[in-house]
Amino acid sequence: AQSVAQPEDQVNVAEGNPLTVKCTYSVSGNPYLFWYVQYPNRGLQFLLKYITGDNLVKGSYGFEAEFNKSQTSFHLKKPSALVSDSALYFCASPTSGTYKYIFGTGTRLKVLA
Amino acid sequence: DAGVIQSPRHEVTEMGQEVTLRCKPISGHNSLFWYRQTMMRGLELLIYFNNNVPIDDSGMPEDRFSAKMPNASFSTLKIQPSEPRDSAVYFCASSYRRELNTEAFFGQGTRLTVV
Numbered sequence: 001a002q003s004v005a006q007p008e009d010q011v012n013v014a015e016g017n018p019l020t021v022k023c024t025y026s027v028s029g030n031p032y033l034f035w036y037v038q039y040p041n042r043g044l045q046f047l048l049k050y051i052t053g054d055n056l057v058k059g060s061y062g063f064e065a066e067f068n069k070s071q072t073s074f075h076l077k078k079p080s081a082l083v084s085d086s087a088l089y090f091c092a093s094p095t096s097g098t099y100k101y102i103f104g105t106g107t108r109l110k111v112l113a
Numbered sequence: 114d115a116g117v118i119q120s121p122r123h124e125v126t127e128m129g130q131e132v133t134l135r136c137k138p139i140s141g142h143n144s145l146f147w148y149r150q151t152m153m154r155g156l157e158l159l160i161y162f163n164n165n166v167p168i169d170d171s172g173m174p175e176d177r178f179s180a181k182m183p184n185a186s187f188s189t190l191k192i193q194p195s196e197p198r199d200s201a202v203y204f205c206a207s208s209y210r211r212e213l214n215t216e217a218f219f220g221q222g223t224r225l226t227v228v
Contacts, residue, residue, distance in 0.1 A: 032214045043117070043204055043219030051214045090156070099144060099210055100169060101217070103156040 002027045004091050006104035013081045014112050021076040021107045023091030031093055033074040035065055038088040038106075047089075050074060061085070081111045117220035119205050125226045131193040134223045137186055138207030146217060147180055147190050148204040156204075162188065163210060195227045 003026045013019045025031055032051055036044040048059025055067040065076045076089060091104040118137040126132050138145050147159040160170040162182045170180070177196070182188040192199055202224050206217040 034216060036219075041221070043206075043221045044217075046216040046218070049214060049216060094214075098169070099161060099163070100158055101146075105155050 002093070002095050002102060004033075004093050004102045004104045006089075006091055006107045008107050009105075010108045010110065012110045012112060015083055016080050019076075019078050019081040019085070019109065019111070021089045021109060023074045023076065023104060025072050025074060025091075025093055027093050027095070027102075031074075033065075033067065034092045034101075035059065035063070035074075035076050036090045036092060038090065040087075044090060047076070081109075083111045083113050085109060086111045117205055117207050117218050119203075119220035119223050121223060122221065123224045123226075125228065126195055128196055128227055129194040130227075131191065132195045132199075132225060132227075134190040134203050134205075134225070136188045136190070136205030136220060138188070138205070139218055140186065142207035142209045142218075143185070144208045144210040144217075145182060145188050146206040146208075147188070148206065148219075150202045150204060150222070151200075159190070159203075192225075195225075197227045200225055200227050 005024045034049045035047040037047050038044045047063050048057050050057050050067045058064045063078050067074050088106045088108050090106050092101045094101055120135045143164050145162040149157045159172045160180045161168050165182045180190045202222045204219050204222045206219045208215050208217040
């Protein structure tokens with residue numbers, strides 16, 4: 001069965017430090033992978049996606065993600081965290097041949113001042 | 114564009130009452146999704162429309178739930194009768210689907226509380 005996993009429920013990082021939010025996937029064929037962010041009382045906002053090509057994908061708000069086929073991972077990264085980055089982050093992928101997204105369980109990022 | 118618009122933002126209702134949630138997708142988008150978010154189950158896809166036609170409703174929990182999309186600019190999710198376990202945040206999302214790699218745009222959600 002296809003799946004997307006976020007192994008950490010919460011990540012704490014000090015402001016100014018680099019951050020990583022982890023995602024691993026198990027999908028058949030070429031994976032399409034997405035990151036979304038959810039701020040309190042808001043809907044999900046698209047951050048970035050991997051389709052094909054360059055393994056390092058750049059997205060909104062200074063975020064980037066690295067696709068690693070051998071490790072089946074798509075970790076979200078940012079060189080210098082901001083307090084305003086504190087939110088819930090979701091990794092997602094469409095199930096093979098459909099438009100039905102599989103979402104990870106979400107990782108709560110807390111950036112401490 | 115104002116984005117995906119959902120109404121109401123908050124709904125509190127008594128068990129047994131009918132609840133209708135509304136969604137206006139982004140103009141020009143041809144796909145619409147209804148999701149439910151709870152702490153226990155995370156994000157669940159309830160139903161997916163493409164060109165106003167329901168394509169996949171396998172996530173609709175039971176017959177008490179129904180969804181319609183009478184035109185490209187409006188969709189409803191109805192729960193009748195509502196139960197306390199339906200309490201959740203319901204999101205509507207839309208996208209312009211040509212390929213599987215197209216991202217979706219989410220509304221701000223409706224927080225439903227059934228007492």
